[in-house]
Amino acid sequence: MRTLLCFGDSNTHGSPPMATLQSTGRMGPSERWPGVCRAALGPGWQVVEEGLPGRTAARDDPLDGPAYNGLAALPMLLHSHAPVDAVAILLGTNELKARTPGSAEDIALGIELLVMAAKASARGPGQTAPAVLLIAPPPILEAGCLAEMYAGGAAKSARLGALCAAVAERQGVAFLDAGTLISSNPVDGVHFDPPAHAVLGRAVAGRVQAMFA
Incomplete structure (x- = not known):
């Protein structure tokens, strides 16, 4: 089982x-996209969910601190769940908060560091590197109760798809641009609704199947 x-x-x-x-x-x-992905992949795959609200790609949040830094957590989680055949990375949205300084390029750099950490981990089968699927988050909307928290983030988020595509190309990993498939829900401009989770989960499953075909 993979x-x-x-x-x-x-x-x-x-x-x-x-x-x-x-x-x-x-x-x-x-309902969650990893669960949809699990169902689509079938019995030959185990899908491990490691989603943490507030998690960043590679920086300490000014309020939440280092516990939410994805770069610090990923090596430990890859070890915990080893052997890991593939890791799907979907991060970058929390760095769009107004309290977090930096450009879209800075966010993409943090995501690239995550990809590099996964490739260097030797936590795949036979101590090889796990395959990586980099997923670019869809653009956010500055809307609803999160509008103030994410003020100024929409413009940066609109650039993440192209920047993440460039990261995937440089690092030689698989890529999926979620923004071409789904949209952030306008209720708060950040989170996905159940139909979006369903679409994303099926798309991730298809991409993973292609990676191992």
């Missing part, structure tokens, strides 16, 4: 669009 590690933030965790800042909840396992 193992796919899905490494991301609240949109991998399954946090639904937020009507207020006090909104909580999590979509069910079969």
